[in-house]
Amino acid sequence: MPSVIFEIKDSIGFITLNRPDKLNAFSREMALLMQERLDECKSNKVRCVYITGAGKAFSAGQDLAEVANPDGSGMKKIISEQYNPVIKKIRELEKPVVAAVNGVAAGAGANIALCCDIVIAAQSASFIQAFSKIGLIPDSGGTYFLPRLIGWQKASALMMLGEKISATEAERMGMIYKFFPDETFSENTLSITKFLAEMPTKGIAFTKQVLSLSFTNTLEQQLHQEDIYQQKAAETEDYKEGVKAFLEKRIPKFNGE
Numbered sequence: 001m002p003s004v005i006f007e008i009k010d011s012i013g014f015i016t017l018n019r020p021d022k023l024n025a026f027s028r029e030m031a032l033l034m035q036e037r038l039d040e041c042k043s044n045k046v047r048c049v050y051i052t053g054a055g056k057a058f059s060a061g062q063d064l065a066e067v068a069n070p071d072g073s074g075m076k077k078i079i080s081e082q083y084n085p086v087i088k089k090i091r092e093l094e095k096p097v098v099a100a101v102n103g104v105a106a107g108a109g110a111n112i113a114l115c116c117d118i119v120i121a122a123q124s125a126s127f128i129q130a131f132s133k134i135g136l137i138p139d140s141g142g143t144y145f146l147p148r149l150i151g152w153q154k155a156s157a158l159m160m161l162g163e164k165i166s167a168t169e170a171e172r173m174g175m176i177y178k179f180f181p182d183e184t185f186s187e188n189t190l191s192i193t194k195f196l197a198e199m200p201t202k203g204i205a206f207t208k209q210v211l212s213l214s215f216t217n218t219l220e221q222q223l224h225q226e227d228i229y230q231q232k233a234a235e236t237e238d239y240k241e242g243v244k245a246f247l248e249k250r251i252p253k254f255n256g257e
Helices: 027-038 064-068 075-091 108-114 130-134 144-148 152-161 167-172 182-197 200-214 217-233 237-247
Strands: 003-011 012-017 049-052 055-058 098-101 105-107 118-122 126-128 165-167 178-180
Touching: 003 027, 027 064, 027 075, 049 055, 049 105, 049 108, 055 098, 064 126, 064 167, 075 108, 098 108, 098 126, 098 182, 105 108, 105 237, 108 126, 108 144, 118 167, 118 182, 144 152, 165 167, 167 178, 178 182, 200 217, 200 237
Parallel strands: 012 049, 049 098, 055 105, 098 118, 105 126, 118 178
Antiparallel strands: 003 012, 126 165
């Protein structure tokens, strides 16, 4: 079986990390394959992306056995060729990306989840910034996204202490959007993902892009970008359909254009 399973169904690109015997820890092959699958999600056939893990984990992060191998990739290649491209591709993808965290998400696995647009977890899932336990710093965008999600103090403490955070606590502190009981997790996450796949795809992409710009913009700059992107959104077919459906008092049927 491939280390990443990919399927397009109902306009959703399903990406499943598939090394369940290793808690979906990332090998070089797995990281490069995930990059290829994210590129495939640029297709117009895909209007939303769903990332999850096979078995009982989302991802335990980097496969340390591969790092310890003297013939394996060094840390520089692991960061620059494996993880950083994954983060960039998720953020640059012009459609929503949902992380369905079905179990433990540790290290790079946690930070890949947290860079997604919407993070949903099973109640039994957990998040761990495990880097400090082996003398490393958080990578895969962790030092960028986590402080913006939960604040400097919380992020600093979680990164330095390596404390395991439950899905319940992650939702409470704003780290994730929502958790669901394990028995309804798949049903609820798929329902949200299908809803997103039927939304105005370009409008959602513009929202994603403007939110990213807000990390570095002043208020004045952000207002200017809102003006630019709102004009783009107003030129889409989905906007026209949305207004028409509202006036006709019916449910809109968006086509992603």
